Amino acid sequence: MDVSELQSMAKQERDRQKPHRILCCTAAGCLSSGAAKVKARLEEEVNIAGLTQAAEVCSVGCLRFCGHGPLVAVVPDGLLYEQVTPENALSIITALQGKATEAILTDPHHPFLTHQMPIVLENSGKINPERIEEYIAVGGYQSLHQALLEMTPADVVTEISRSGLRGRGGGGYPTGLKWATVAKMPTGQKYVVCNADEGDPGAFMDRSVLESDPHRVLEGMAIAGYAIGAHHGFIYVRAEYPLAIQHLQTAIHQAKHYGLLGSQIFDSPFDFKIDIRIGAGAFVCGEETALIHSIEGGRGTPRPRPPYPAEAGLWQCPTLINNVETFANIVPIIRQGADWYASIGTEKSKGTKVFALTGKVNHAGLIEVPMGTTVRQIVEVMGGGVPDGGTVKSVQTGGPSGGCIPAAELDTPVDYESLLKLGTMMGSGGMIVMDDQTNMVQIAQFYMDFCRSESCGKCIPCRAGTVQLHQLLSKFVNREATLADLEHLEALCHMVQNTSLCGLGISAPNPVLSTLRYFRQEYLDLIDQGQKSLHQPRVELGR
Amino acid sequence: MSVRTLTIDGVDVAIAADQTILQAARSAGIPIPTLCHLDGVSEVAACRLCLVEITGMQKLVPACVTRVAEGMEVQTQTPKLQDYRRMVVELLFSEGNHVCAICVANGNCDLQDAAIEVGMDHTRFPYQFPDRPVDISHPQFGMDHNRCILCTRCVRVCDEIEGAHVWDVAQRGANCYIVSGMNQPWGAVSACTSCGKCVDACPTGAIFRKGETTGEKERDRAKLNFLVTAREKKEWTR
Structure with a gap:
């Protein structure tokens, strides 16, 4: 494929699209609240109304307002319907012809929507993630073309460095610096790894990006591969994200079909292939060295760093590991330039x-x-x-x-x-927003329980320390703790934080230390209540 | 061979550039407690007993895997380190079922030694009393999981020296245990050559020879080192 073919494909797709597009969110959130039925019913109603020339029903990715799903958007009319039921379908279709609708319309000026600045999510909820044509129609793969044919690998690294992009996985390490480090390693086998093992309770950003716009991540990874001199990429995605995996598989298959992944991409000497590796359900595999062991087929346990993966990663080769959202930022930076990107934010x-x-x-x-x-x-x-x-x-x-x-x-x-x-x-x-009914000690206990069961068991502070921390927190929640336990809790938190092998153990005490910092009184109150009720029957705590 | 000079607890040490802080400290006669470290096999840096402080670094680093550097100033016995080490050993004692009085390794146990070295005479953590099995299916040896501290020395000697890879770790977190073969009884694992290296490597009484009773476990640690360095030193007998 060359650039003219890419552009003609984009034009063909734009011409194919019907005047009205009814976009049904079929990402995991809306799907779980019945979006599949809504979509089927909408298609049926379009057929019955004889509007097949004027309107089409499409599956799209996340429309953001997840708490109000299933969501349906109509473009170019600019309408967003929430909590749509199959029964609403007919009135959404008749509204196309100017009639009043019974379905619930969302205020287009709702601050939830107007305060957003979609860069990573620019295509989310606008294109069908399972059709590469739609991604190409909105300019997809042109940044890869630009990088491969108009820029040197060093130019790409410089552009990313100048943009000020930092790792979106949590640590905030400068992405350009990481790329430059791997790029400077001697030529030879190198790897690009996309960390899609998103496991924090309550977090679903990466899942949404992969479900809504998988090609964007593939394109970002290919650009990274070009910049650092790698020809092979892995996406490590957790098995709990079946829809994301399915969309990725489809996307890789389509990109290969059009020669956008594989050998001699855009007739340049650059080859790049991407494989998917599915996690077996361990939170610790989000830690980069554990993730590497897991991809290699070993047990998902971390190892001490240095050496960092940039130097010795997958099969001891230099490896670039970035998070999904980091890769999703690459395409707009290449397209619109580092200066534009650097003008946003702090x-x-x-x-x-x-x-x-x-x-x-x-x-x-x-x-x-x-x-x-x-x-x-x-x-x-x-x-x-x-x-x-x-x-x-x-x-x-x-x-x-x-x-x-x-x-x-x-x-x-x-x-x-x-x-x-x-x-x-x-x-x-x-x-995660917590209201005044929330007991912060219980929150700390919840997170410690999570860390305890997700510890890999390799190092002692994390394996045995989280067990003891959880028991101490349970003593507080059960109002059996004493002031000595509070002292003990703090000492053990610092020990686990300072002596654990990997990030999981090092950060496991954070929820406790943070709640102790701002809500210490709650811990003291629980001790106090325990002392007072020693001879009284126990009362259930909170909610 | 290039040499690095550094100070450990104020003592000047000169050592080959490819050596670790632990090797440098041992060469200078400065004791650093260890449990997962075993001469002759790879390092895992899991027990965290050998953590040391380096001037100018915020993080504590494991001495067993950290290479020496020119001008490095290492502290091995600060009050913070002593405190953390004691807690590590306390956590180990509370985690398993370590009853010295009835243990084959009593008096000849690296965990006991570590406790004495870090000054731990009791644990402040509640005992977990886990329900763990004993495997005596092997004709010569036994495995008492109650005494296991998951240092993975047995896993490494079996894999790296004997080349049989009978042992590995199963499950995660507090549920971890050393697994033989494909989670079979040890006696049913055909890969086991009954060489006994795991018995020599085990720091506690977890892996033992049948017939040994309280305090009778003996180990031939020198054998492991002899095997590893035989080719390099061209010493075929000892």
Whole structure:
């Protein structure tokens, strides 16, 4: 394939598309609330109404307003319907002909939608993720063409470095620097790995990207392969994401079919192939060295670093590992330039970040906002605050590795440094809102339970320490703890944090330390209640 | 061969550039406690007992896998390290069922030695009393999982020296256990050559010779090192 063929394919697809497109979200969230039936019914009604020339029903990826699914959008009319049922289908179709609709229309000026800045999600909810033609119609694979034929590998690395993009998996390591490190390793076998083992409770950003726009990730990986001199890429995706896996398989198959992956892409000397590896359900495999062992066919356990994967990764070869969202940012940076990207966000955190907004919030779903947006704006303006008049007590970010942002700090801008200063972290993008009914000690206990069962068991502090931490937290929740236990808890947290082998153990105490920092009184209250009720029957705690 | 000079606890040490901090410390007679480390097999840096502090580095680093560097200033016995090491050993004692009084390795046990070395005389953590099996299906040896600390020395000697790979780790977290063959009884694993290297490698009384009773376990550690270095040193007998 060459660029003229790519453009003619794009034109053909645009010409093929009907004047009205009824876009049904069939990503995992809406699918689980009945989107498949809605879509079937819509297709039926279009046929019955004889509108097959004027309108078409398409499957698309995430339309963001996940808490209000199933969602249906109509373009170019600019309508978004929420909580659609098969019974609403007819009235959505008749509305095309100008009649009033019975289905629930979402306010197009809703702050949840208007405050978003879609870069990673620019195609999400607009194209059918299972048709490469639609991706090409919106400019897909042109960035790869541009990189391969108009730029040297060094140019690509420079462009990514200048954009200021940082790893979206949580750590925030400068992506350009990582690429440059792998690129500078001696020529030979190198690998590109996409980490799609998203496992934080409540996080679904990467799943949405893979389900909604898989080609974007493939294109980003191919550009990375060109930049660092790799010809083979792996996507390590968790088995719990069957739809994402299916869409990736389809996408790889289609890209190969059109010569956009494989040998001599765009008639250049560059070859690149991508294979999928499916995780077997271990959270620790999101840690890069454990992920490498898992791809190699071994047990998913981490090893000490250095050597870092950039030097000795898959089968001891230099390996570039980036997260899904990081790869999804590559295409727009190549297309629109590093200066454009660097103009978005804050001084040290550039671009946008996708968050999965969940918990006690009126509007749950997927959001993409520029770095530097305040937590308050995300939770209270976009998310619409806590339902039933409750108040926000805390916002949890970073999953089991992160911590809590207390209500008093809601005006903190979302960027890597500001969140670290609060004792939490950006993480991969889970954002869980907790209301004033939430018991923070129980939250810490929940996360410790998660870490305990996800510990690989290799190093002692994580294997045995998380068990003891969980038991100590349970003592608090059961009101059996004493002040000595509090001291013990803190000492053990610091020990596990400072001595564990990998990131899982190092960060496992974070939810405890964070809740101790902002909600210490709750721990003390539980001790106090326990002392007072020593001779009274036990009462169930909280909700 | 290039040489690096560094200080460990204030003592100047000169050592080959490809050596680890642990090797440098041992060559200078400075003790650093270890449990998963075993001369002759690969390092896993799992027990975290050998963590040391290096001036200018925030993180603690495992001495067994960290290469020496010129001018490095290493501290091995700061109060923080001593505290953490004691907690590691306490966690180990509370995690398994370690009853020295009835153990074959009593008095000849690396875990006991580590406890004495780090000054641990009792554990502040509640005992977990896990329900673990004993496998005596092998004609010569036995495996008592109650005494296992999951150091994986047996896994490594069997794989790297004997080449049989009878052992591996199954499950995860606190449920981890050493598995023989395809999760078979040890006696049913045809790959096992009954060489006994795992018995010599085991730091505790978890893997033992049948017939040994309390405090009777003896190990031939020198055998492992002899086997590993025989070709290099051209020493075929000992």
